Amino acid sequence: MYTNKLLHYARGGVVVSACLGLLTTMVQSETLSLEQSLRRAESANLSLDALRERQAAAQQRIAGAAALPDPKVQYIYFGESVETRTGPQEAIYSMSQTVPWLQKLGTRKALASSDAQTWFYVHQQGLLALRRDVTTAYSEAVYQDEAMQSTEANLELIDDMRAIVEQRVRGGASLNALLRIELELERMRDQLDKYKQARFTKRTQLAALLSIEESNLGELATVPIVAAALPSAQSLQEALQIKNPELLALKQRTGSASQQANLSRLNRYPDFTFGIHYIQVGDNGSAAPDAGKDPWNVSVAVSLPIWPGKQRAAIQSAKAEQRSALQVYQNRLIQLKAALSATLASRVDSFRRTLRYQETLIPLAEQALGNSRSAYESDQLSVLELIDSERALLELKLNEARAVANVIQADAAINALTGTID
Numbered sequence: 001m002y003t004n005k006l007l008h009y010a011r012g013g014v015v016v017s018a019c020l021g022l023l024t025t026m027v028q029s030e031t032l033s034l035e036q037s038l039r040r041a042e043s044a045n046l047s048l049d050a051l052r053e054r055q056a057a058a059q060q061r062i063a064g065a066a067a068l069p070d071p072k073v074q075y076i077y078f079g080e081s082v083e084t085r086t087g088p089q090e091a092i093y094s095m096s097q098t099v100p101w102l103q104k105l106g107t108r109k110a111l112a113s114s115d116a117q118t119w120f121y122v123h124q125q126g127l128l129a130l131r132r133d134v135t136t137a138y139s140e141a142v143y144q145d146e147a148m149q150s151t152e153a154n155l156e157l158i159d160d161m162r163a164i165v166e167q168r169v170r171g172g173a174s175l176n177a178l179l180r181i182e183l184e185l186e187r188m189r190d191q192l193d194k195y196k197q198a199r200f201t202k203r204t205q206l207a208a209l210l211s212i213e214e215s216n217l218g219e220l221a222t223v224p225i226v227a228a229a230l231p232s233a234q235s236l237q238e239a240l241q242i243k244n245p246e247l248l249a250l251k252q253r254t255g256s257a258s259q260q261a262n263l264s265r266l267n268r269y270p271d272f273t274f275g276i277h278y279i280q281v282g283d284n285g286s287a288a289p290d291a292g293k294d295p296w297n298v299s300v301a302v303s304l305p306i307w308p309g310k311q312r313a314a315i316q317s318a319k320a321e322q323r324s325a326l327q328v329y330q331n332r333l334i335q336l337k338a339a340l341s342a343t344l345a346s347r348v349d350s351f352r353r354t355l356r357y358q359e360t361l362i363p364l365a366e367q368a369l370g371n372s373r374s375a376y377e378s379d380q381l382s383v384l385e386l387i388d389s390e391r392a393l394l395e396l397k398l399n400e401a402r403a404v405a406n407v408i409q410a411d412a413a414i415n416a417l418t419g420t421i422d
Contacts, residue, residue, distance in 0.1 A: 032218045059119075078091065121252060135408060136412060145220060264315040336417060344414065368393075
């Protein structure tokens, strides 16, 4: 009998273990990592899809820019035929083709290619900005998670202390200690509510970047910071100038403005139109040897760009656009260099603070809290002093989590500025 019970419990244990294992697997599968978030955003973000389509549209315009204008077909019907020696002219059939001046088609194609390349860089800029925004929102949500967990743990500890203090108050101790604990509990509950609201806000922002609902986001995994040293500031500044897609797009627009100026100069030269015409002639009974035969002819027409004011205005406008694009590029280069320098300084400071919290401040605070608890248990320390020790450790842990999030966000911003995709 005992054997049967043992087997029964064993089978039950196997079933429970299997269920727990399945549940654990399900929970783990619902955990969303930063890398998964980035992949999801790259494939599902609608703004990035729009930029991708704009790039594809610009690429398709290249072939059209290099093509000749559409030919023209013309039909003329004589309501009253024109009598000629060979017979009455009844209708005229014409076809013509305009051919632009020598280099115009090549310049238009180069201009369209430059525009397509610009949209390629704009798409890359959007991709890097999306990765930066996803990383920022993700790390902020993780920080709020950690802040909530630390605050909740501290709330439980203080709540346990309240029960002890209540017993002492009932035994005749001062009521002030209990009031201070109640005040601390309410203060921490208020702080916890703030963290919950901030967490929901950041999760909503992250879900929007991933094109999903916040309820489908799942749990977020902790993001470890990269301890490897960054390249030198000089090399990162050089990478900014060479690889930053926003600067590359602005530089490409400068080239497009130059191509537009060249096209405006070429518009001072004429275009040619070649045509062939066929005349339908009726029979008038004439005895002429070519009577009733349908004549045909060819024609050449030349456009006359005789209004120099219009051409000069177009050229000056294109040159002004070129100068404007160059100035925008130079101004943006200065701004991005300053942003990179500030981000690097922030990253170095946040990483240094992270190490200080992890290696020095938090261990000291934990040791001090342990001593405070021992002193409190032996009535050598008041409950208020113990609460101060708990609060000091909590603040240090929150500051450490904040510094870690700042490092992760700074790395994402540096990657976006230098055109780097990990």
